[in-house]
Amino acid sequence: YFASEQTSQLLIYSKKKYCLRYLVLERVDFDIKKLIVLISINSIEWKKIEYKYYIDKDLKIIIEINIPIYFKYIKLNYKDNFYITRSNMKILVTKFLGLIVSNRPDGFASRIWAFLNAMYIAKKTGFKFGFVWPRFDDVGGMISKKYITIDSEENIFDKNFIQNHSYTCSRLPQTHSYDNCLGPLSLKNIQKLPFYEDYGHLVTCCIPLYELIFDIDIQEYQYKLRQIWNKLQFSYKYLNIKNIVENIYHKLNNHFVAIHIRGGDIVNGEHRLFIMSSLWTYLYPLELVTQLIKMLLGQKIKIIVFSDDDEAVEMIKKNLIYNQYNLENLYFSKDLTPKYLSIEENIFFNFQLLSKSRYIYGSQWSTFRILAGFLGECKKQEAILDTFTYDEQYQILSDNLRSVKTNRSYKAASCMYLYVIGRNIDKDKECLIKILRKGFRYDPKNLSFKIKII
Structure with a gap:
C-alpha cells in the first residue's frame, strides 16, 4: 500500500479492495481515545469506523474493527498535534469478511x-x-x-x-x-x-x-x-441427469402433478420400534395415497408418484389394477428413472423431476418435497391436512385398512397414524387401544404400540 504522512494524519491507499480487520500501532505514545479512523472506497465518501482496542505484552496497540468493512483508503486522524508514520503501523486485512x-x-x-x-x-x-x-x-x-x-x-x-x-x-x-x-x-x-x-x-x-x-x-x-x-x-454426471429430467418433462408436455410419499425409512427403519408415533407427520399412509390417486385420475391430469420405497409403489399399482382403474395418466418415478443410476444419483434424479411438477401433494412434513417445490416450477404444495381433514382421514383409514392390500409393516404404520388422528379428534380411550393392539399384531416387535397401550 501507499502512505501519505502528515502531522496528525496518515492517509493510506491500496490498489485492491480489502476487508479491514485490525490496525496495529507500535512505538507510539499518545492517547488512543483521540484517534479517529476513517475509511473509503473512492476517497470522496468517508465513513468513521467504530473500534475497540487493547495493548498487548509488547506494548503494541491493537485496534479491532467492530464491523469488518471493505476499503481502498484509510485515514487516521489524531486530534492533537502528533506525527503518525507508516513505520508505526501494520494493517491486517482479509479478502473477505469471513x-x-x-x-x-x-x-x-x-x-x-x-x-x-x-x-x-x-x-x-x-x-x-x-x-x-x-x-x-x-x-x-x-x-x-x-x-x-x-x-x-x-x-x-x-x-x-x-x-x-x-x-x-x-x-x-x-x-x-x-x-x-x-x-x-x-x-x-x-x-x-x-x-x-x-x-x-x-x-x-x-x-x-x-x-x-x-x-x-x-x-x-x-x-x-x-x-x-x-x-x-x-459435475458432468449430474448435469447429464438434469438434462434427462428436462427431456422427460418435455415429453409430459411440461405439465404434471406429483404425489410424494416419504415413508420407507419410517415404516422399515429400526427407530420405528420406539418413537413411531412421533414420526407421523412424515407418513402418508398408502390407504390415503390410493384414495388421492383415485380422486386425481378422475380429473384426467398426468400424475407422477414419487416414493423412496419400491415395495410401496408396487402395492399401490396392484391395488389400482385390482380395482380396474384406467392408469393411462399415472406414472411412477421409479419407472422413469434410468436403470444405470446409482442410489445416490437416483435421489438427485427424483429431486430434480419433483421440482418440475406444477402441484405437489405430500405428507405433513418432508424437507425433500418442500425444497423441491420451492426451487422449481411448483405453483402450490398441498400437505395431507390440506387434502383431507382429520375426520376424513380417520374415516378413509378405518374403511380401507383391510381392503387396500399392503404388507404388515405398512399396515402397522397406518394403525399408528390412525391412532394419532383418533387422538386428535378425541376418540374414546377404548377405541384408541383397539387400534394400538391391531397395529401391534401387525408388528409384534414394535414397542411403540406397547408403550402407548401402557
Missing part, C-alpha cells in the same frame, strides 16, 4: 438447503461461501442407506467449484454447537464481531431463512435461491 460454512451430516434435501442458505447469506453479507461435506453414515445405524444417503462432493460438484469452496479436508475448528450458528438473527448482525467461530459462521438451518432472519425479503429470497440452484456448478 467464512459462511454449510455443514450438515445428513441426507440430500436437508444438506442442500443448508448449502443454498449459506451461499445466499455469503452473497448478501460479503463473506466467502464454503462447505463441509461429511461422508454419510447410517444415522445411529437405524436407517438404511436405501432410504437416506448422499453422494460424495467429488461426484456431485465441478472440480473447480470444490477447489474454490470445499473445506471438507481443512478441519475447521468447531468450538460451538450446531444450534443457532448464525447468532443474532439479522443479516447486519451476522457481519458484526464476534463471529460464531473465529473464521465466521456455520449454517445448518434447512428451512426458509426468512423464518429465522427478520431482514430477509420472502420474494427476493426465493428468487435468489432458485437462481443459485440453477447456476450451481455440478
Whole structure:
C-alpha cells in the first residue's frame, strides 16, 4: 500500500479492495481515545469506523474493527498535534469478511438447503461461501442407506467449484454447537464481531431463512435461491441427469402433478420400534395415497408418484389394477428413472423431476418435497391436512385398512397414524387401544404400540 504522512494524519491507499480487520500501532505514545479512523472506497465518501482496542505484552496497540468493512483508503486522524508514520503501523486485512460454512451430516434435501442458505447469506453479507461435506453414515445405524444417503462432493460438484469452496479436508475448528450458528438473527448482525467461530459462521438451518432472519425479503429470497440452484456448478454426471429430467418433462408436455410419499425409512427403519408415533407427520399412509390417486385420475391430469420405497409403489399399482382403474395418466418415478443410476444419483434424479411438477401433494412434513417445490416450477404444495381433514382421514383409514392390500409393516404404520388422528379428534380411550393392539399384531416387535397401550 501507499502512505501519505502528515502531522496528525496518515492517509493510506491500496490498489485492491480489502476487508479491514485490525490496525496495529507500535512505538507510539499518545492517547488512543483521540484517534479517529476513517475509511473509503473512492476517497470522496468517508465513513468513521467504530473500534475497540487493547495493548498487548509488547506494548503494541491493537485496534479491532467492530464491523469488518471493505476499503481502498484509510485515514487516521489524531486530534492533537502528533506525527503518525507508516513505520508505526501494520494493517491486517482479509479478502473477505469471513467464512459462511454449510455443514450438515445428513441426507440430500436437508444438506442442500443448508448449502443454498449459506451461499445466499455469503452473497448478501460479503463473506466467502464454503462447505463441509461429511461422508454419510447410517444415522445411529437405524436407517438404511436405501432410504437416506448422499453422494460424495467429488461426484456431485465441478472440480473447480470444490477447489474454490470445499473445506471438507481443512478441519475447521468447531468450538460451538450446531444450534443457532448464525447468532443474532439479522443479516447486519451476522457481519458484526464476534463471529460464531473465529473464521465466521456455520449454517445448518434447512428451512426458509426468512423464518429465522427478520431482514430477509420472502420474494427476493426465493428468487435468489432458485437462481443459485440453477447456476450451481455440478459435475458432468449430474448435469447429464438434469438434462434427462428436462427431456422427460418435455415429453409430459411440461405439465404434471406429483404425489410424494416419504415413508420407507419410517415404516422399515429400526427407530420405528420406539418413537413411531412421533414420526407421523412424515407418513402418508398408502390407504390415503390410493384414495388421492383415485380422486386425481378422475380429473384426467398426468400424475407422477414419487416414493423412496419400491415395495410401496408396487402395492399401490396392484391395488389400482385390482380395482380396474384406467392408469393411462399415472406414472411412477421409479419407472422413469434410468436403470444405470446409482442410489445416490437416483435421489438427485427424483429431486430434480419433483421440482418440475406444477402441484405437489405430500405428507405433513418432508424437507425433500418442500425444497423441491420451492426451487422449481411448483405453483402450490398441498400437505395431507390440506387434502383431507382429520375426520376424513380417520374415516378413509378405518374403511380401507383391510381392503387396500399392503404388507404388515405398512399396515402397522397406518394403525399408528390412525391412532394419532383418533387422538386428535378425541376418540374414546377404548377405541384408541383397539387400534394400538391391531397395529401391534401387525408388528409384534414394535414397542411403540406397547408403550402407548401402557
